[in-house]
Amino acid sequence: MATTDAKVQPTTGAADGRSPIVNDFSITVATINGAGSQTANNTLLRAIHKMGVPVSGKNIFPSNIQGLPTWFTIRVSKQGYLARSEQAEILVAMNRASIQEDIQKLAAGGICLYPVDEPLPISRDDLTWYPMPVNELVKQSGAETKLKPYVANMVYVGTLAYLLRIDLTEIEAALSYHFGGKQKAVSLNFATVKAAYDWAAEHCVKQDPFRVERMNKTEGTFLIDGNSAAALGAVFGGVQFVAWYPITPSTSIIDNLSEFLPRLRRDADGNATYAIVQAEDELAVIGMVVGAGWAGARSMTATSGPGLSLMSEFAGYAYFTEIPAVIWDVQRMGPSTGLPTRVAQDDILAAYTLGHGDGRHICLIPASVTECYAFGGAALDLAERLQTLVIVLSDLDLGLNLWPTKPFEFPDQPLDRGKVLSAEDLDRLQGAWKRYADVDGDGICYRTLPGTNHPAAAYFTRGTGHNQTADYSERPEDWSANLLRLAKKHDYARRIVPGPVIDPAAGAEVGLISYGTNDLAVQEARDLLNATGLSTAYLRLRALPLEHCLAEFITQHRRLYVVENNLDGQMHALVQLHTPADADRIVSIAKCDGLPLTASWICDSILVQEAKEQI
């Protein structure tokens, strides 16, 4: 045990003589779900971020309100690697139920903080141990019973702050941010942080190499979760109608809309320029959203896998009747209820082809909170421009965890309301318009909205077969002409959806293709691969339908790897379909275990494939 009477600042080196490890490690905080550790964890995260050091946090939590084990991992990385790392070097072991496994998983040379009263089930001689007097300090805090678990978590915040040299003023500032400046809560928590810090200063001899040092790599950025960013994007994107039904992990998009819309979108009399309706199920949700879209409003919902399944009939209907609507699908693990609080990218195929019969949907795939904000508005624009359903494929990791972003930019384009004819337009056209006639050659037709005061404005919207004038038709030529036009519209969409982000590498034979939150792990993996002598180019997809430059990228490289977080290689299948002649050169690197992908797994998986190439 490392407990002594030392009162000095911890030395920078480890007892075993290792050099300092600065701003390059991961912390796992193991707690019991419902014990209020989020405040403590986000406080650490924000404090390190404010010290200018790149940092990310991931809440690996159970589908449970109280009692099951939960983990929060904080990755501190001077290089700016914010993906999950495979192993943590620092463990805060606050949960008896998981402590044995948690200790076993800790990296060699790591450190373990634990409550001093907690009997350790196993020991490892390659770790450094720091017991914390949690109960004693909680008692000293004088906190009332219901606040005690929260205060207990502040003990590890203070101890870590001492051991890692996290600035106490930044901890206090982070607490103040968290509690919205409520001084009583800040004081109670910070007093315990300070007490733990002082206790550690007096009793702990620093015997490990880990520490945080100020940098300037986070200046001009702030932390926000993807669901909040998505909601803000929608608010500034002019959303008018929101219907929803609670489902993890999408609900906080609605929570944020319910906070920001009343604040930002009421007139001087306090009346709303939007409506939010909680529906009885997802069937009703999507019906309301489609009904509002048909009537001319920018409409959206947020859901996750099981909800998306229920929306499938209306999704096909919106495609065929050409009604704008937006669904945010914050992906979690399926099939079925799956693991509702764990991440996956497993709705790619389902979302793209949602509904029966022919038809494909526009999908946007954000990789960062910055893109969540941007796509919040872009999805509404594209839905109205293309008169169709747009599905945004976010995921739990992006939606619920805090990520850095530069301040959000005010949209530089006006809202795109698409091709809508007014009564004046109809006068000009002398009433001669056909709802489903492709006048402009882009497959997108002109629509009118209910309530348009013109005798020729009305048309009959139907999910049944129809001709250009929206009349019922069973004529084979009408059916095929309509579906071909819809396919043409989908092709046109390739030109206006957010294009891929390409990072070429001169002379590289290997091209990596990925999307969404894999981005950070892929970028880090490329550095790891480079270190082994393998140079890679990288294309990050941001939308479906797939865009023309993907085919170019594929022809430019000999071996292609599609990296994704599902078992079936869903995007891999779409990429192969997009370039069938090259299909045998495109390899799936896919995994789904409920956790975000790591750079080392991606790197190792690609090296295994590359080794096969050598043979």
Place this chain on the structure above:
Amino acid sequence: MTDMTTTAKPEAAAVNRIGLSKADYNGSPSTLCNGCGHYAIANVIINVAYELGLDPTRIAKISGIGCSSKSPAYFLGRSHSINGLHGRMPSLATGATTVNKELVAIGVSGDGDTGSIGLGQFKHLLRRNVDMVYLIENNGVYGLTKGQLSATADLGQKLRHGGINETPPLDLCLEAIIAGCGFVARSFAGDPKQLQALLKAAFSHRGTAVLNIISPCVSFNNGEGSTKSYVWGREHEQPLHEIEFVPLQHDEIKADYEPGTIREVVLHDGSIIRLKKTGQDYDPADRMAAIRLLEEERVGELFTTGLLYLNEGRQTLAEQAKLVALPLVQLPNEKLRPLQSALNQINAEYS
């Protein structure tokens, strides 16, 4: 419902008060079976819209799937229409009317669409009190799939394909009252005079007005013994009252009712329904009385028509949402995007 009178032009007799002829309210030629009750209902809708002088461009027809749901094609051709999914008309109507509260929404559904697959959406729409007229064209049978039993099929009813029904029917009027609907009426496609008066009143009601209309299916459910047949309907219909509707803008119709036997109900827009008592002393504002009546008729195998329940006191969904005065869909873009300063403020709060 909102009255949409704009300008009252005194014109020749062939046009109504907004200058439209009756033909302007027609739809496409019908593809329903000859003699279908839905025909009669379509004609009543045309008559009522014409006589009230409703502006067809302000009407939205919303329907689900089934014979009834196809029928909006056959009336009000100048009105936008959306023929949606089976049982999902209520959700479409909820979205459309919330974002455009000036729309006069007519939902058209059937007994399968509302009572079977769509019962959940039906009841939740009533809970929310979406401002619309909700027509159930009730024939107790699935017509488009050629004769299966629906949730309103009679107990013991025998259908060629459906077999004998062993499951008791749902009474959609009772379901509506229990769900909190403020206007619940029942009528019969074979009684266009009553239906017309009820439909006019429904248009004047603020909130959801449910009209459950027994509409015989001549192809699959018009046999003797079926309570949804013309014969049974004519023999067993028991009107609660004779109904006269007096629109606000028109000169009062001189009723020839005996004083003391007439009850007048003033609707929110000032128009009046006159209910002439035909026997029992019935108060449509009494929810328990309505429920009792429906239970008694179930036992007595009668079917009462008329205005069963009326409560104009509830807020509509659009009212609960505290929306701006203009319909949301008419707001200019600048009202939909907050200012740059608001974004700057939010960026600062997160920093």
